[in-house]
Amino acid sequence: MSDGPMKPSRRGFLKAAVAGSAAAFAGRASAATPDTAITELQPWMQALGEGVDARPYGTPSEFEGHVVRRNVEWLTADPVSSVNFTPLHELDGIFTPNGLCFERHHAGIAEIEPAKHRLMINGLVDTPLVFTMQDLMRFPRENHAYFLECAANSGMEWRGAQLNGCQFTHGMIHNVLYTGVPLRLLLEEAGVKTNGKWIMPEGADASAMTRSIPIEKALDDCLVAFKMNGEALRPEQGYPVRLVVPGWEGNMWVKWLRRIEVGDEPWHHREETSKYTDLLENGKARRFTWEMDAKSVITSPSPQAPITHGKGHTVITGVAWSGRGTIPRVDVTLDGGKNWQQARMSGPSLDKSMHRFYYEFDWDGSPLLLQSRAHDSTGYVQPTKDQLREWRGVNSIYHNNGIQTWYVNEQGVAENVEVS
Ligand code: MTE
Ligand code: CO
Numbered sequence: 001m002s003d004g005p006m007k008p009s010r011r012g013f014l015k016a017a018v019a020g021s022a023a024a025f026a027g028r029a030s031a032a033t034p035d036t037a038i039t040e041l042q043p044w045m046q047a048l049g050e051g052v053d054a055r056p057y058g059t060p061s062e063f064e065g066h067v068v069r070r071n072v073e074w075l076t077a078d079p080v081s082s083v084n085f086t087p088l089h090e091l092d093g094i095f096t097p098n099g100l101c102f103e104r105h106h107a108g109i110a111e112i113e114p115a116k117h118r119l120m121i122n123g124l125v126d127t128p129l130v131f132t133m134q135d136l137m138r139f140p141r142e143n144h145a146y147f148l149e150c151a152a153n154s155g156m157e158w159r160g161a162q163l164n165g166c167q168f169t170h171g172m173i174h175n176v177l178y179t180g181v182p183l184r185l186l187l188e189e190a191g192v193k194t195n196g197k198w199i200m201p202e203g204a205d206a207s208a209m210t211r212s213i214p215i216e217k218a219l220d221d222c223l224v225a226f227k228m229n230g231e232a233l234r235p236e237q238g239y240p241v242r243l244v245v246p247g248w249e250g251n252m253w254v255k256w257l258r259r260i261e262v263g264d265e266p267w268h269h270r271e272e273t274s275k276y277t278d279l280l281e282n283g284k285a286r287r288f289t290w291e292m293d294a295k296s297v298i299t300s301p302s303p304q305a306p307i308t309h310g311k312g313h314t315v316i317t318g319v320a321w322s323g324r325g326t327i328p329r330v331d332v333t334l335d336g337g338k339n340w341q342q343a344r345m346s347g348p349s350l351d352k353s354m355h356r357f358y359y360e361f362d363w364d365g366s367p368l369l370l371q372s373r374a375h376d377s378t379g380y381v382q383p384t385k386d387q388l389r390e391w392r393g394v395n396s397i398y399h400n401n402g403i404q405t406w407y408v409n410e411q412g413v414a415e416n417v418e419v420s
Contacts, residue, residue, distance in 0.1 A: 064090075066090075067087050067090040067091075067100065068087060068100070069084040069085060069086065069087065069100060069101075069102060069103065070084060070085055070087070070167060070168070071083065071084040071085065072085075072156075072163065072168055075156075079108075080105060080107060080108035081105065081106055081107060081108075081207075082104075082105065083102065083103065083104045083105075083150070083152075083172060084102055084103050085102050085167045085168055085171030085172060086100055086101060086102040086167065086171040086172075086173060086174050087100060087167050087171065087304075088166045088167055088170055088171050088173075088297070088299045088319065089165065089166050089167055089299050089300055089302050089304040089305040090304075090305070091299070092317065092356070093347055093356055094145070094175055094319070094347045094348065094350075094353065094354045094355065094356050095145070095175055095176060095177065095229060095354075096174035096175050096176055096354075097229070098176070098228055098229055098231065098234050098237075099234070100174075101174035101176065101228075101234070101236070101237060102150075102171055102172050102173065102174055103236045103237075104150055104172065104250065105205070105207075105236075106205070106207035106209060107205050107206035107207035108205070108206065109205075109235050109236055110203075110204055110205035110206070110235075110255075110256045111235055112204060112235075112239060112240060112256055114133045114239075114240040115132075115133070117132075117133055117204070117240050117241070117256075117258070118130050118131065118132060118258065119131045119136065119186075119224070119241060119257060119258060119259070119260070120258065120259045120260070121186060121187065121189075121190040121259075121260045121261075121262070122259065122260075122261055122262070123196070123200075123261035123262035123263050124192065124193040124195055124196035124262040124263060124264060125187075125190035125191055125192055125193060125196065125262050126190065126191030126192075126193065127189075127190055127191055128190065129186075129189060129190045131186070133226070133240055133241065136181055136186075136224065136226065136241065137226075139181040139185050139186065139189075140181070140182075140185065141179055141180055141181050142179070142180065142181075142182060142223065143177055143178070143179050144177070144178055144221075144223065144244075144246070144350075145175060145176065145177045145178070145348070145350050145353040145354075146175070146176075146178060146244060146246045146247070146352050146353055147173055147174070147175040147292075147321045147352065147353055147354045148173065148174055148175075148244075148250045148253055149172060149173040149249070149250055149292050149295075149321070149323075150172035150173070150249070150250040150251065151249035151250065151251055151276045151289070151292075151398040151399055152172060152276075152397055152398055153170060153171075153172035153173055153400070154169055154170060154172075154295075154400040154401070154402070154404075155396075155397035155398055155400055156168075156169070156397070157169055157385070157400055157402075157404075157416075158389070158394050158396060158397060158400055159394050160418060161405075161416040161417050161418045162416070163416065164303040164304075164415060164416050165302060165303040165304040165416070166297050166298070166299050166302045166303070166304070166404070167304060169297070169404060169416060170295075170297040170404070172250070173321070173354075175321070175353055175354035176228045176229050177228070177229050177230065178223055178225040178227065178228060178244050179225060179226065179227035179228075179230070180223035180224050180225030180226060180227070180241075180244060181223065181224045182221075182222070182223060182224075183199075183218050183219070183222040183223060183224055183243070183260075184218070184219045184220075184222075186224060186260075187199075187215075187218060187219065187260075187262070190262075192215065192262055193262070195264045196215060196262040196263070196264065197214065197215050197263070197264050197265065198212050198213065198214055198215060198262070198263045198264065198265060198266050198267075199212075199213050199215060199218045199260050199261065199262055199263070200212055200213075200260070200261040200262075200263060200267050200269075201213065201243045201252075201254040201257055201259070201260050202254065202257075202258060202259040202260070202261070203238075203254045203255055203256045203257060203258065204256040204257070204258035205255065205256050209251075209254050209255070209271065210254070210267065210269050210271070211251060211252045211254065211269065211271055211272055212263075212266035212267045212268070212269070212272055213245065213248075213252060215262075217245065217248070217290075221246045222243060222244060222245050222246070223243075223244040223246075224241055224242075224243060224244075224257065225241065225242055225243075225244045226240055226241045237255065238253075238254075238255025238256050238257065239256070241256075241257050242254065242255045242256070242257055243255075243257050245290075246323075246351075246352040247291055247292060247322075247323030247324060247352040248290040248291060248292065248323060249276060249289070249290055249292055249398075249399075251271055251275075251276050252290065266288075272288070276289075276398055277289070277396075277398070278392055278395070278396035278398050278399055279393075279395040279396055280392055280393055280395065280396075281392075281393035281395065286392070286399075289398070289399055291323040291324060292321070292322070292323035292399075292401070293322070293323065293324075293380065293382075293399065293401040294320070294321070294322035294323075294324070294327065294374045294375070294376035294380050294381075294382050294401065295320065295321060295322070295374060295382055295401035296318055296319065296320035296321075296327075296330055296357070296372040296373065296374035296382060296403075296404075297318050297319060297320075297372060297404045298316055298317070298318040298332070298370050298371070298372050298404070298406060299317055299318045299319060300315075300316070300317050300318075301314075301316065301370065301406065301408055301412065301414045302406050302414050303406065303414045303415055303416055305414070306408075306411075306412045306413045306414050307363065307408060307412030307414075308412060309412075310365070310412070311362075311363045311364055311365035312362060312363060313360065313361075313362055313363075314360070314361055314362070314363040315358060315359075315360050316332060316343075316358065316359040316360070316361070316370065317356065317357065317358045317359075318330070318332075318343075318356075318357055318372050319354050319355065319356060319357070320354070320355045320357060320372065320374035321352075321353065321354045321355060321374075322352070322374065322376035322377070322378075322380070323352060324352075324376055324377070324378045324380065325351055325352070325376050325377035325378055326349045326350065326351055326353075326355070326376065326377045327345070327349065327355040327374050327375065327376055327377070328345075328349070328375060328376075328377055329342060329343075329345070329374075329375040330342075330343040330345065330355070330357040330372055330373065330374050330375070331343065331372065331373045331375075332357075332359040332370070332371070332372050332373075333369070333370070333371045333373075334361070334368050334369070334370060335368070335369055336369030336371065336405060336419040337369075337371055337384075337403075337419065340373065341359065343357035343358060343359040343372065344357060344358045344359065344360075345357050346358055357372070365410055366410065367407065367408060367409050367410060368406075368407070368408040369405055369406075369407055369408075369417070369419055370405065370406045370407075370408060370414075371403050371404065371405050371406075371419075372403070372404070373403055382401060382402075382403055383401070383402060383403070384402055384403050385400070385402030385403065385418060386402075386420050387402070388400065388401070388402045404416075405417050405418055405419050
């Protein structure tokens with residue numbers, strides 16, 4: 001890389017400038033300490049670049065090579081039944097680029113030839129139907145941005161701070177714009193019988209993922225989606241078609257969707273009984289915990305995104321979401337919850353979609369205990385981890401939406417900690 005903002009001489013200049021004027025930001029050069037990045041011709045200014053035929057499908061700059069999905073080795077006993085995590089600390093705005101959406105597979109990525117893919121609706125319907133992809137494209141479609149969060153997101157943190165980075169503690173989430181057919185239209189085409197109260201979507205992968213979903217939700221806002229952020233779903237995300245279950249836990253969003261059975265009661269399959277269910281202290285389990293509670297996390301600074309510019313003007317940013325609506329407000333604290341300030345929301349505030357917040361302040365260089373707290377449009381406020389443990393104990397690895405704390409030391413290095 002060329003001269004960057006970390007070059008010692010320039011950093012000295014910046015520190016002096018910040019001390020001299022509150023309005024001073026990075027990037028000002030002076031005659032006394034010339035910044036060669038602006039005073040000298042760079043190689044890319046002296047040679048022609050690649051032409052339009054060099055990159056038929058664009059990829060990020062080579063300087064962004066560190067912005068990748070990552071997994072946790074000890075969580076990944078076998079990659080075909082595992083998870084990787086969205087690099088939240090490197091992203092901004094509200095949408096997740098397709099190639100960075102975390103993946104969770106129970107039996108690897110099914111590589112499906114769309115011409116041979118079918119979606120069947122059977123069970124308690126007047127007319128069982130089989131759709132080709134082309135058939136699906138002839139129904140009216142809609143566009144909606146939704147977050148998908150795995151119920152196991154932050155699951156490793158129930159008993160205490162563990163993984164060092166929001167990619168790992170909170171990265172089992174992505175937020176994309178889906179294009180798809182309302183499931184209601186397909187169910188209406190088949191004609192749901194009056195005793196049809198539940199649906200069971202099934203995946204075409206080797207795990208044959210199945211879940212029970214009440215018919216009210218199926219007829220409300222579920223989508224049979226084939227596009228994400230405008231282009232075809234990625235194979236990892238269920239190409240050619242997946243179920244979108246807005247606001248509800250990721251496990252229900254069946255990928256590689258091949259069948260929807262209509263029934264009169266829930267099936268109580270593995271993924272909704274022994275898995276994705278919270279066992280409480282008293283031995284009872286919470287049943288059908290589908291809606292994802294409001295949650296937020298500061299993505300920068302964070303363990304993978306330390307403060308490198310020294311004290312002075314500092315930008316805190318993060319994301320918040322709720323399975324029950326929008327996020328009108330996020331609070332931020334610098335001192336572990338003693339004092340809270342309202343953050344600034346920026347970007348579209350969409351139902352069951354990710355929201356972006358910022359909080360700018362002058363850092364005096366003393367240690368910080370950073371936290372964010374989401375309020376959703378129903379009035380629900382994100383709880384502390386201690387409150388969650390009081391309500392639910394520590395048996396579960398699911399549905400942890402507690403407030404996250406990052407400790408930032410004098411050098412700007414951040415670490416996953418807990419305060420009580
Ligand atoms: N659907 C099928 N067919 N197979 C799967 O393994 N994993 C589920 C769900 N749908 C899964 C599936 C789980 S647990 C989650 S969290 C989401 O898909 C993950 O979606 P993603 O891989 O697009 O992030
Ligand atoms: Co999941």
